[in-house]
Amino acid sequence: MNVGSILREAARSLGANKLRTGLTMLGMVIGVAAVVLMLAVGTGAQNQVNRAVSSMGSNLLVILSGSTSAGTLRMGSGNAPTLTTGDAEAIARLPTVQAVAPTFPGGAQVAYGINNWGTQVLGVTPEYTSVRDWPVEAGDAISETDIRSATRVALLGATVVEKLFDTEDPVGKTIRIRGQPFQVLGILKKKGQSLDGRDQDDSILVPITTAQSKLFGNRFPGTVRFMFVQAVSQSATSAAEHDITLLLRQRHRIQPDADDDFTVRNLTQVAEAASQTARILSLMLGAIGSISLVVGGIGIMNIMLVSVTERTREIGIRMAIGARQRDVLLQFLLEALMICIVGGLIGIAFGVAGAYAVGKAMQIEVAFSASVMLIAFAVSAATGIFFGFWPARRAASLRPVEALRYE
Amino acid sequence: MAGRFIEVENLGKQYETSVPGTPPALQSVTLAIEQGEFVAVMGPSGSGKSTFMNIVGLLDAPTDGAYRLNGEDVAGFSTDELAHVRNRVFGFVFQGFNLLKRITAAENVALPMVYSGTAGAERRRRAQELLDKMGLGAYGSAMPNRLSGGQQQRVAIARALANRPQLILADEPTGNLDTQTSEDIMGLFTELNRETGVTILLVTHENDIARYANRLIRFKDGRVVHDGAVVHEGAA
Numbered sequence: 001m002n003v004g005s006i007l008r009e010a011a012r013s014l015g016a017n018k019l020r021t022g023l024t025m026l027g028m029v030i031g032v033a034a035v036v037l038m039l040a041v042g043t044g045a046q047n048q049v050n051r052a053v054s055s056m057g058s059n060l061l062v063i064l065s066g067s068t069s070a071g072t073l074r075m076g077s078g079n080a081p082t083l084t085t086g087d088a089e090a091i092a093r094l095p096t097v098q099a100v101a102p103t104f105p106g107g108a109q110v111a112y113g114i115n116n117w118g119t120q121v122l123g124v125t126p127e128y129t130s131v132r133d134w135p136v137e138a139g140d141a142i143s144e145t146d147i148r149s150a151t152r153v154a155l156l157g158a159t160v161v162e163k164l165f166d167t168e169d170p171v172g173k174t175i176r177i178r179g180q181p182f183q184v185l186g187i188l189k190k191k192g193q194s195l196d197g198r199d200q201d202d203s204i205l206v207p208i209t210t211a212q213s214k215l216f217g218n219r220f221p222g223t224v225r226f227m228f229v230q231a232v233s234q235s236a237t238s239a240a241e242h243d244i245t246l247l248l249r250q251r252h253r254i255q256p257d258a259d260d261d262f263t264v265r266n267l268t269q270v271a272e273a274a275s276q277t278a279r280i281l282s283l284m285l286g287a288i289g290s291i292s293l294v295v296g297g298i299g300i301m302n303i304m305l306v307s308v309t310e311r312t313r314e315i316g317i318r319m320a321i322g323a324r325q326r327d328v329l330l331q332f333l334l335e336a337l338m339i340c341i342v343g344g345l346i347g348i349a350f351g352v353a354g355a356y357a358v359g360k361a362m363q364i365e366v367a368f369s370a371s372v373m374l375i376a377f378a379v380s381a382a383t384g385i386f387f388g389f390w391p392a393r394r395a396a397s398l399r400p401v402e403a404l405r406y407e
Numbered sequence: 408m409a410g411r412f413i414e415v416e417n418l419g420k421q422y423e424t425s426v427p428g429t430p431p432a433l434q435s436v437t438l439a440i441e442q443g444e445f446v447a448v449m450g451p452s453g454s455g456k457s458t459f460m461n462i463v464g465l466l467d468a469p470t471d472g473a474y475r476l477n478g479e480d481v482a483g484f485s486t487d488e489l490a491h492v493r494n495r496v497f498g499f500v501f502q503g504f505n506l507l508k509r510i511t512a513a514e515n516v517a518l519p520m521v522y523s524g525t526a527g528a529e530r531r532r533r534a535q536e537l538l539d540k541m542g543l544g545a546y547g548s549a550m551p552n553r554l555s556g557g558q559q560q561r562v563a564i565a566r567a568l569a570n571r572p573q574l575i576l577a578d579e580p581t582g583n584l585d586t587q588t589s590e591d592i593m594g595l596f597t598e599l600n601r602e603t604g605v606t607i608l609l610v611t612h613e614n615d616i617a618r619y620a621n622r623l624i625r626f627k628d629g630r631v632v633h634d635g636a637v638v639h640e641g642a643a
């Protein structure tokens with residue numbers, strides 16, 4: 001007898017047992033869909049965090065004006081302007097430090113033609129783009145000359161470009177920041193979200209001197225709100241933190257028993273903590289998915305084992321009328337395979353659709369991995385095939401009379 | 408040399424699962440059955456009739472003695488050869504019908520032909536032909552549980568006939584049926600035996616049923632206690 005008619009026999013048997021077929025498939029679908037969904041959300045979250053982390057720039061420390069008690073990191077919260085451009089220059093000379101990017105931020109209304117947009121304007125030095133790993137995509141970067149002469153030039157973030165310009169090339173155009181004309185020097189590469197979920201592309205860079213003296217009329221000339229410091233290496237970040245603290249205490253003439261008037265934050269640690277949290281989240285979701293996989297597997301197992309009696313008698317009848325062992329085994333194997341393949345594909349489809357829906361509803365990123373789908377599929381399929389095939393194998397190895405008598 | 412159709416010698420069966428100390432279910436059974444015979448097997452409950460039928464039908468193996476089919480010792484058959492004989496040479500009719508309950512009557516009838524490699528169209532044609540012959544031409548698409556006991560047994564007989572067997576083994580085929588239906592079924596067997604020459608081996612408890620046969624084997628305590636012409640005792 002040929003495989004074709006065994007295949008039809010298997011299909012007929014599945015069709016004749018809609019409840020059993022349906023429940024087994026349900027077990028498959030639940031298990032696979034849960035794993036695919038959970039891991040898509042987990043991996044998506046992890047990717048999102050990783051991208052935010054790498055968008056910070058590497059080996060970074062941030063120094064804030066004023067002393068903030070240990071706890072949350074809030075950039076630009078330095079209220080008393082204690083840091084100066086001189087501090088930045090001194091820090092830059094430390095052997096553990098690669099580069100320093102002093103920053104003077106402020107909010108501003110910007111306009112081009114009839115378009116208007118409220119955004120963040122950062123007064124920076126030329127080092128800023130390399131320290132933050134934020135290259136200029138088109139046009140020129142801010143130069144030392146721009147700093148010295150406090151020129152009115154600007155680098156636009158991708159979001160600002162989008163809000164102000166329709167189809168025109170912004171480079172060389174003149175925009176208005178707080179009513180003052182600025183020439184667009186260049187456009188920054190798209191950077192995406194920061195760790196705390198802000199759109200980093202919604203900002204404009206201008207020379208720090210321009211920000212200090214022309215944009216945000218500064219009561220304390222030469223001060224900066226915060227600065228980014230890039231250590232020479234990942235392992236040097238702690239040493240740099242220490243060196244900077246010593247240096248600044250000395251420069252600010254702080255008595256040994258007095259508190260710092262600045263705060264140094266090691267962003268590498270913040271990044272690590274965030275990555276760690278994302279990893280744990282991802283693991284937990286994976287665990288939930290795996291539990292569903294096991295639950296689905298138990299469902300499959302139950303259905304298969306509950307129908308053992310009926311199936312054993314069926315095998316007895318088939319053998320009594322002339323089925324060979326291998327005919328019976330092939331049929332049961334094909335049945336199990338068909339259930340698993342169809343159930344697994346439906347499970348993957350549900351998992352993917354569910355993940356997209358969740359991602360859309362919760363505004364989070366989801367990411368799929370073929371190997372996850374494959375593993376979930378394989379585990380469910382193995383359960384189905386094992387518990388579908390193994391009782392059949394036992395029954396087919398019985399003498400027909402024993403299979404017929406089975407209760 | 409093609410020997411006799413069915414020949415058993417000193418056949419014995421001791422179930423492994425039987426209570427220790429109980430006598431064997433079958434012991435030193437020696438007999439032969441020729442092509443075309445219509446044999447009734449009788450005996451009290453537990454005398455070994457079903458055990459004998461299952462061994463002859465190659466659904467079970469003896470623990471003692473020899474069984475030769477057309478002169479060949481079946482002890483040497485592989486499981487595939489046993490399946491082949493059950494498929495082509497034998498046809499079974501059980502007391503409990505043993506139809507697959509989730510497929511139609513016609514599909515049940517066609518099932519032995521699935522395993523003999525008959526093409527689909529021919530299977531359907533032959534199944535319909537057999538159902539017609541059993542007076543069930545209109546019931547091909549019915550599920551077994553929608554049929555009466557007599558109808559189910561006729562479907563089972565049609566299935567037993569599918570591959571034109573040489574021997575039909577029927578273990579109390581009328582055990583679950585009323586008198587009228589039993590007689591109809593026995594009429595069918597008689598007709599088959601006369602017209603196609605198929606050998607019939609039939610277990611029954613009722614003399615009225617045994618009457619249809621032309622040879623009677625009587626079992627008691629696992630042994631053959633009578634083997635000969637049907638004695639129409641008690642018949643008026």
Ligand SMILES: Nc1ncnc2c1ncn2[C@@H]1O[C@H](COP(=O)(O)OP(=O)(O)OP(=O)(O)O)[C@@H](O)[C@H]1O
Pocket residue numbers: 422423424425426431432450451452453454455456457458459
């Ligand atoms: N699977 C088995 N395991 C153990 N003992 C068995 C088994 N089948 C039958 N027996 C025993 O073998 C003996 C013969 O049983 P068998 O079924 O052949 O009797 P029978 O003549 O067909 O009886 P009945 O008329 O009630 O069907 C009985 O004593 C029975 O208990």
Ligand SMILES: [Mg+2]
Pocket residue numbers: 456457458578
């Ligand atoms: Mg019996």
